[in-house]
Amino acid sequence: MKKIKNWLLIFAGCIAAQAVSAQSRPPLSIDINYSIAQPLGSLKDYTDKTSFRGWSAGLSYMLNDRLSVGVRSGYQDFYERIPRAVYPDKQGDVSAVQSRTLQVIPLQATVGYAFTPATSAVIPYGVLGVGAANMNYEKYWGEFVEKKNSWQFMVSPEVGINVPFGRYSPVMFNANVRYNYSPYKYNDITNYNTVQANVGIKVHIH
């Protein structure tokens, strides 16, 4: 809670600073986004439902007008409940209502490139994130859970736009689309594929 308060203070401070009119943006920026993700491929067979429970946050540093490097993390929760069905299993035939869940926490290093100068009204950009993701697989058979927590490689290309709230504003509206791939294999999941839409704010803080 205190952390959130601090962030709010930082946001408020940045917006205030912007009013004083900054000449150019400080290189270090932070972004926080709300995320929606749609499972694809075998993940879709496991849980078909679009996830509206997610967020993404990152820190990036402008090396020059166009190129940036950074780190980012986030969270996405996938969930689907399948009505009662009989599953042939090594233990016999099991009749159960399955609640299939997967929680994903990526941890990635990023390289970004802005397609227009920092002074543009709209700045389209591309980012490539490479790293690992913590996969928390929990499949409930009735009230009994079958779970596995593991780390797996994950790569996530992203394209998006930043819209500054003014020519030199350090505060920008951010919207992007990201594709996530991970060679994650467990039970019914043979790889992890999602398309993720993010919307949020990016603030140059330092």
Place this chain on the structure above:
Amino acid sequence: MKRTMYLLSAVAALVAMMSISSCRKDPLKDMTDEESRIYITNHDNTADFKSYTTFSIVDSVVVLSRNSDSAKKALTTYDKQLIASVTAAMKQRGYTQVDKSAKPDLGINLTRIDNSYTSINWNPGWWGGPGYWDAGWWGYPGGGWYWPSYYTVYQVNEKQTAIDLFDLKNAKNDKFNVVWNALWRGSGVWNTSNVDPMVQASFAQSAYLSKSK
């Protein structure tokens, strides 16, 4: 335009923060007792269910609990319902109920397993212990149960109910094979009103268990 952008960003950031604080959907939170239950059935692939004609069922239900070394036999409303439902289901599948003295082809044992029973062995484990029906009860004094190897081990730490169907017709050296088994786990497996649907579900997923099929 600018104002809309501000608003959008603020809303997105807010939603993101909210989703941080309540980030996961809890599968157990909105789960009904019915949804919480699982019914596991297993059978001997080599058994020919058409070859059996008669069956006999125990007259009470054995209760195994952690707090007691020996099994206890009980005949509560639940147990009566369980005996009646299983008997009805067997008859529906074309088998004839007979007294155990009439040498039935199939025997049926019923077991309730109480919370946190320490034995993790699904295996003969609870059979033949003090208080349980021994092989002698079924007309094979000194005999024993034989569980085919496909029965895997379960951790028993809740309330469960088990139905075990075994072959008395082809007993070898006073040992008989368990040819079918049903195990119920989850919330409400010991509720009398759930017995019938649980028996129905167990038989429904075991179409091979029939005199005619």
